Every structure is written in structure tokens, then in C-alpha cells.
Amino acid sequence: MNTFVFIFYRQAAASLLLVPIALLLERHNLRSLTSGLLLKLFFCALVGNTLSPNLTNASVKLTSATVASATNNSAPVITFCLALLLRMEVVKLRSSSGVAKLAGVALCLAGALVIAFYAGPSLSPVNHHRAFHTVSSSAQASRAPSRGTWITGTFLMVLAMVTWSLWIIMQTALLKEYPNKMLVTTVQCVFSVAQSFVAAVVAERDFAKWKLQRDVSLLAVIYTGFVVTGVGYYLQAWCVEIKGPVFLAVWTPLSFVLTIFCSSFFLGEIVHLGSILGGILLVVGLYSLFWGKSMETKVSSMVNAVNGGNDAQEHQGHTGEDKEETELVTSTLAIERV
Numbered sequence: 001m002n003t004f005v006f007i008f009y010r011q012a013a014a015s016l017l018l019v020p021i022a023l024l025l026e027r028h029n030l031r032s033l034t035s036g037l038l039l040k041l042f043f044c045a046l047v048g049n050t051l052s053p054n055l056t057n058a059s060v061k062l063t064s065a066t067v068a069s070a071t072n073n074s075a076p077v078i079t080f081c082l083a084l085l086l087r088m089e090v091v092k093l094r095s096s097s098g099v100a101k102l103a104g105v106a107l108c109l110a111g112a113l114v115i116a117f118y119a120g121p122s123l124s125p126v127n128h129h130r131a132f133h134t135v136s137s138s139a140q141a142s143r144a145p146s147r148g149t150w151i152t153g154t155f156l157m158v159l160a161m162v163t164w165s166l167w168i169i170m171q172t173a174l175l176k177e178y179p180n181k182m183l184v185t186t187v188q189c190v191f192s193v194a195q196s197f198v199a200a201v202v203a204e205r206d207f208a209k210w211k212l213q214r215d216v217s218l219l220a221v222i223y224t225g226f227v228v229t230g231v232g233y234y235l236q237a238w239c240v241e242i243k244g245p246v247f248l249a250v251w252t253p254l255s256f257v258l259t260i261f262c263s264s265f266f267l268g269e270i271v272h273l274g275s276i277l278g279g280i281l282l283v284v285g286l287y288s289l290f291w292g293k294s295m296e297t298k299v300s301s302m303v304n305a306v307n308g309g310n311d312a313q314e315h316q317g318h319t320g321e322d323k324e325e326t327e328l329v330t331s332t333l334a335i336e337r338v
Helices: 001-033 036-061 065-085 096-117 137-142 148-175 180-203 216-243 245-250 250-269 273-337
Strands: none
Touching: 001 036, 001 180, 001 216, 036 065, 036 096, 036 180, 065 096, 065 148, 065 250, 065 273, 096 148, 096 273, 137 245, 148 180, 250 273
16 A cells, blocks of 8 residues: 555544544534634644654655664654754753763764664564565565665655654644643644645555555554554653653653564564664663753752752841841830830
8 A cells, every 4th residue: 555545544544533532522622723723733733744654654665664663762852953953952061961962962863874874684583474464584685675765764764753853842832822632633633634635646646546455454544543643642642741751752762672573573574783773872862862851950950949048048138137127126216215
């Protein structure tokens, strides 16, 4: 199935799940969706729900699922770089936290370059008896992508992460303006259905090839639509609200490990050493950035605590001075009365 058609079906499946729930739970808030807010939701959906998944699927087609999962670890770092360009973040080069942040960015860049330019020896699949009907390992090796195709696919994945990171920044600003996660998620999915349909028609004009068969493609559409887009996006928003974005991003490397195992075990995918090494660099860079952010937060909280203590002491000093002045005035008045 064409990847653009697949994304259209995925977004349509997610909308079928979310629209009835949104109408049931949030129908009294529909009037609060102004034309300006809908326009912002449209562009937010274009970046995060249409461009990003289409670029990701195009990258997977040119490389592998392991490359896509490894590159996902760069999303928080790319988000940090975009926030830095937009002056939403500050890097203090003379502090350990600033050095850790820059080291994280450099390691993520190195990881992406390793994945793109160094394939390395291939590793044998964990299981040669696959759950789904795919080509054999020898056939995969004979049809391995060329070096140019692999580099193109890797940079498409990096571009997908850039659009996803931009979507996170846009989503953060949008939720501050309109903090209704259910309606924001649902409206973006509906807009993405229309956008994905246009992209799919341009990419595949033979509608006979759009037909869904009762095979793994139908299962993939249902799973990615209902679970990944419908349930997953809402759970991520809920997790960010309860524990914060850092807690969510810390678990990103787990998907990299699970993808390597599942793609090799179930699909018999050939994993290259370069993908694993690049993924490790991306994970280390991710945690270096997190460490720098945590150190910065601790220092900031300590400074605020010290400033708060000084303000309290200053306030107490002023209170004491005021008390002394009051006592002096009272004594003076008493003397005058005498």
C-alpha cells in the first residue's frame, strides 16, 4: 500500500474513534472554537499530523524501522534547538548545565550522521520464522537500499523529527491558549484526514490500489489509527499534564530497544551495526540534555530559595525598623503629653 494512502486511512480511523467521544464529552464546548483557533489547529495538524507521519513512513520505506526508532530520540534535542532559536531556551556556556546541553546536541548530531553514513555489518535476525509473511533475509540483503537511498531516508527521518518538534512547540502554545486536550486532538485529526486525502490523491491516483484487504495492512491501519493516534496521543497529553514533558521523553529510548527486538523477531528485519551505534549516541545525547536541564532547574530553584530568604530577612528588617520607629514616636508623644 502507498504510504500516503496508509496515513489517510490511519487518520480516518483515529477520527472515527475520537469524534464520537468528543461529541459525547465536549459538545458543550464546541462553540468556544473560534475561526482564529480553528486556523491555528489547521496549521498545527498540517505540521504534526500530516507532514511528520508522511515523512516518517517515507523514511521507513527507504531505510528501516530501526532507523526511524533510533532517530526518534533526537526529537527532544531538536525541540530544544528550535526553542533556543525562538529564544524560549537559554544556554549558559560557562556552566556545567550549558556544557551538558551542548554535548547532548553534538552527540545527537553525531548519532544521526553515523546512521546516515555508516551502515556497518548486518546482524542476523533473532527469529527466522516470522509471524507475518515477509521476504526472506537473503532476499532482503539482495534488495538492500543503496547508499544514496539510505542517506536520503535518514535525512527524511530527521526532517520528520524537525516537523514533529515544531508541532510540540506549537501544541504547547496552543494548549496554553485553549486547554482542552480532547477537542484539540480531535479537531487536528479531522483536519489531518482532509490534508492526508489530498496528499494521497496526488501520490496515488489509481483508487483501485486504495482498497483495503483482509491482511496485515488492515491490522496496521486499525492499530495505528485507534491505538497510536487515537489513544496514544491523548495519553501522551495526559502524561505531560500529570508528570511533565521530561518524564514522557525519558522513556523514548525504550521504543528504540523494543523496535530492534520486534522488527528482528517478528519481521526478520536485518539490523545494521551503524543503526545501533547511532541509536546509542542519540540516547546518550538525549540523557545528556536531560541532565543539563535538571541541573539548570536545581540551580534556578536554589537561587530562588536564596532570594526568597533574603527578601524575608529584608522584610523582617524593615518590620523591626518600623517597630522601632513606632516605639520612638509613641515615646515622644508620651513625653509631650507629660
